[in-house]
Amino acid sequence: MPEADTAPAPFRRLAVVGLGLIGSSIARAARHYGAVETIVAIDRDATVLDRVRALGLADEVTDDLAAGVAQADLVILCVPVGAAGEVAKAMAGHLKPGAVVSDVGSVKVAVAAAVAPHLDPGIDFVPAHPVAGTEYSGPDAGFSTLFSGRWCILTPLPEGEPEAVARVQAFWETIGAIVECMTPEHHDLVLAITSHVPHLIAYNIVGTAADLEEVTQSEVIKFSAGGFRDFTRIAASDPTMWRDVFLANKDAVLEMLGRFNEDLSALQRAIRWGDGDALHALFTRTRAIRRGIVAVGQETAEPDFGRGRTREPDPS
Amino acid sequence: MPEADTAPAPFRRLAVVGLGLIGSSIARAARHYGAVETIVAIDRDATVLDRVRALGLADEVTDDLAAGVAQADLVILCVPVGAAGEVAKAMAGHLKPGAVVSDVGSVKVAVAAAVAPHLDPGIDFVPAHPVAGTEYSGPDAGFSTLFSGRWCILTPLPEGEPEAVARVQAFWETIGAIVECMTPEHHDLVLAITSHVPHLIAYNIVGTAADLEEVTQSEVIKFSAGGFRDFTRIAASDPTMWRDVFLANKDAVLEMLGRFNEDLSALQRAIRWGDGDALHALFTRTRAIRRGIVAVGQETAEPDFGRGRTREPDPS
Numbered sequence: 001m002p003e004a005d006t007a008p009a010p011f012r013r014l015a016v017v018g019l020g021l022i023g024s025s026i027a028r029a030a031r032h033y034g035a036v037e038t039i040v041a042i043d044r045d046a047t048v049l050d051r052v053r054a055l056g057l058a059d060e061v062t063d064d065l066a067a068g069v070a071q072a073d074l075v076i077l078c079v080p081v082g083a084a085g086e087v088a089k090a091m092a093g094h095l096k097p098g099a100v101v102s103d104v105g106s107v108k109v110a111v112a113a114a115v116a117p118h119l120d121p122g123i124d125f126v127p128a129h130p131v132a133g134t135e136y137s138g139p140d141a142g143f144s145t146l147f148s149g150r151w152c153i154l155t156p157l158p159e160g161e162p163e164a165v166a167r168v169q170a171f172w173e174t175i176g177a178i179v180e181c182m183t184p185e186h187h188d189l190v191l192a193i194t195s196h197v198p199h200l201i202a203y204n205i206v207g208t209a210a211d212l213e214e215v216t217q218s219e220v221i222k223f224s225a226g227g228f229r230d231f232t233r234i235a236a237s238d239p240t241m242w243r244d245v246f247l248a249n250k251d252a253v254l255e256m257l258g259r260f261n262e263d264l265s266a267l268q269r270a271i272r273w274g275d276g277d278a279l280h281a282l283f284t285r286t287r288a289i290r291r292g293i294v295a296v297g298q299e300t301a302e303p304d305f306g307r308g309r310t311r312e313p314d315p316s
Numbered sequence: 317m318p319e320a321d322t323a324p325a326p327f328r329r330l331a332v333v334g335l336g337l338i339g340s341s342i343a344r345a346a347r348h349y350g351a352v353e354t355i356v357a358i359d360r361d362a363t364v365l366d367r368v369r370a371l372g373l374a375d376e377v378t379d380d381l382a383a384g385v386a387q388a389d390l391v392i393l394c395v396p397v398g399a400a401g402e403v404a405k406a407m408a409g410h411l412k413p414g415a416v417v418s419d420v421g422s423v424k425v426a427v428a429a430a431v432a433p434h435l436d437p438g439i440d441f442v443p444a445h446p447v448a449g450t451e452y453s454g455p456d457a458g459f460s461t462l463f464s465g466r467w468c469i470l471t472p473l474p475e476g477e478p479e480a481v482a483r484v485q486a487f488w489e490t491i492g493a494i495v496e497c498m499t500p501e502h503h504d505l506v507l508a509i510t511s512h513v514p515h516l517i518a519y520n521i522v523g524t525a526a527d528l529e530e531v532t533q534s535e536v537i538k539f540s541a542g543g544f545r546d547f548t549r550i551a552a553s554d555p556t557m558w559r560d561v562f563l564a565n566k567d568a569v570l571e572m573l574g575r576f577n578e579d580l581s582a583l584q585r586a587i588r589w590g591d592g593d594a595l596h597a598l599f600t601r602t603r604a605i606r607r608g609i610v611a612v613g614q615e616t617a618e619p620d621f622g623r624g625r626t627r628e629p630d631p632s
Binding site for chain 2: 082106131132133135150151153180189190191193194195196197198199200202203204205206207208209210214215219220221222224225226227228229230231233234235236237239240242243244246247253254256257259260261263264268271279280282283284285286287289290291292293296
């Protein structure tokens with residue numbers, strides 16, 4: 001059975017550090033899909049741990065990082081990217097030889113630089129980023145199918161063990177994700193335009209609307225169906241996570257923001273000068289990108305965006 | 317029966333000019349809710365008229381504007397705002413005395429200025445704007461519950477007949493909308509921030525992403541789940557309609573865009589200087605607005621945004 005011989009060995013004991021939306025979804029998905037034998041939930045917040053226990057998301061629940069990761073085969077850091085280095089430092093020396101450490105951060109260059117130096121030789125670090133989420137936070141917000149059909153990007157380090165990468169890839173595929181590998185630098189550029197700048201812009205316009213004197217907040221809220229409400233959904237995402245993303249991916253975000261601003265100036269000028277042809281040309285071109293997204297299956301053509309499927313009964 | 321005495325007289329014969337997403341939804345809703353006795357569909361595009369016939373959306377279907385509006389009690393212009401004046405001019409003199417003309421334009425000052433001068437005395441013009449829509453266009457995209465629980469803003473002219481306003485209000489309420497009145501000037505400011513600038517920004521960032529050299533279009537499409545895909549949905553809206561909106565509401569859009577740009581510069585500076593507190597403060601504040609929108613019922617807290625309900629079986 002050549003396939004069985006070459007298949008990467010699954011992880012037996014998984015430790016999830018940080019049980020927010022992503023961490024709790026990984027715990028739920030790992031159990032739902034039978035990806036591991038034992039799940040350890042680690043969080044320093046007692047309220048979070050109480051919810052994790054009440055929801056029955058893990059086999060072991062602890063606020064003791066060193067003890068929690070001690071016997072783990074795979075440790076996934078699900079903390080804001082600004083906290084990843086600190087957590088790595090605190091668990092250094094407590095990991096067992098051959099353990100694999102991964103993460104879920106939306107920024108990869110800065111996280112790799114913060115985490116890797118703390119890990120002993122013999123510990124493999126495979127940075128990962130599941131491109132999935134909702135605007136909700138905390139252990140109650142997670143669900144086992146969050147990663148289903150979504151991309152998970154791995155950004156293996158040059159010195160990384162290919163076998164560890166293959167095992168992490170197999171873990172993500174088991175819980176439903178589609179895996180792609182790229183360099184950390186390229187990841188940070190791609191995500192700057194597909195995620196970080198869109199979030200920044202959404203936060204910004206919601207703030208602008210809140211400060212208007214001529215238009216009341218109540219009016220903004222009432223008439224948000226005109227397009228604004230999609231921005232408020234994005235701008236309701238976790239503030240700490242996003243603060244860390246912008247600080248950690250500063251260069252790529254400022255680069256993409258610069259391009260966005262140049263393009264917006266041109267559009268502003270077209271409006272001021274009544275250049276309807278320029279506006280129409282851009283608006284026609286952007287339709288094609290939407291069609292591409294629907295075609296590639298990251299979205300459906302249904303008005304509910306395919307979001308309805310996230311509400312299937314969650315077995316965990 | 318005092319209520320029957322004071323209730324505004326319903327319209328018997330409705331003419332819808334322009335059978336796109338909004339016009340076809342009005343036709344479907346008017347029939348579904350029994351708002352009128354007879355529906356006339358008028359469009360200059362033969363392909364659209366063929367679809368209207370095939371879908372059975374109206375009692376009479378014609379490309380002859382003058383004949384179509386001749387006996388109507390209520391004429392609703394559902395054309396791009398840049399075309400409203402031209403249509404009003406073409407139907408002037410063909411309307412019957414006492415007829416009421418309305419529209420659905422996303423801009424009210426410019427439309428009122430373009431339409432009103434063409435209407436004879438004895439014809440009432442009641443500008444309206446249903447704040448509802450999807451990113452789809454054309455007669456197949458409409459559905460009868462599009463306006464259900466959504467706001468419809470009326471911007472009566474100073475010389476407008478209160479009785480005509482009351483009848484138009486009753487029409488919209490019959491097809492499920494909630495009606496609010498305001499001045500055309502205030503409408504244009506409110507919609508500039510809740511709809512027009514959000515659309516402009518969405519179009520802009522989708523264009524920026526399409527032009528990148530370092531990140532391929534295929535990558536943008538694949539990893540859009542990080543936030544970008546919500547912008548692509550908005551940026552897939554009808555190009556002609558939106559070109560006209562920006563040209564017709566130039567002053568309010570440029571005013572709101574100026575504020576947006578000032579705020580974005582401050583945010584850009586906070587990122588450049590690593591001011592995490594400023595970022596966190598803004599990101600926390602914007603969450604409250606989202607909660608307001610969910611609380612007021614223009615949105616639900618469900619991950620599908622309440623969009624699922626637009627897929628209920630359409631009886632028309």
